[in-house]
Amino acid sequence: MLRWNIEVTFQEVRRHLGVETQRQWSDLAIARTTPALMALFSLVCLIALQTLKGGILPLRHTAWYNKKQAMFSDVLAFVRRTLWAEKFLHNSALNADRVELSRKDMDALLDRLAAVP
Structure with a gap:
């Protein structure tokens, strides 16, 4: 994740965050949006690094x-899954009004949702 070259970074940002497909009409709007999307790319990578704390990033196969290296899509799916798990699973056992899913079923659901481009 730390050693990606610049070309791969721009390719991933184009593919997953929409750089160069923006629908603004003015050059000034585009000049503001592109740096914001690059910052989003950096934030997603930093959130993943902080969350992993030296652990291994799960690769989607x-x-x-069969991938050998993580791509930004793996990082994005990991961050999505982590944030959604924190939001939706944190208090799931405490609220009796909710229908409970097994941890295995909820994990499978979150994995599928997080992997959607």
Whole structure:
């Protein structure tokens, strides 16, 4: 995650955060939006680093492709999943009005939702 080259970084920012597909009409609006999206990229990476605390980032695999290195999509899915788990699972056992899912089912649901581009 720390050693990505600049080209890969820009490719990932284009693909996952929408740089160069912005719908502003003025050059000034585009000049403000692009740095904000780059900052968002950095924040997502920093949140992942802080949350992992030296641990291993879980990589998403498919049947046809077994990744060796993390991509930004893996980092984004990890951060989404972490934030949603904190929000939705934190007090789930304390509220009797909620329908309870098993931890395994909730983990599977969060993994699927977090991986959606």
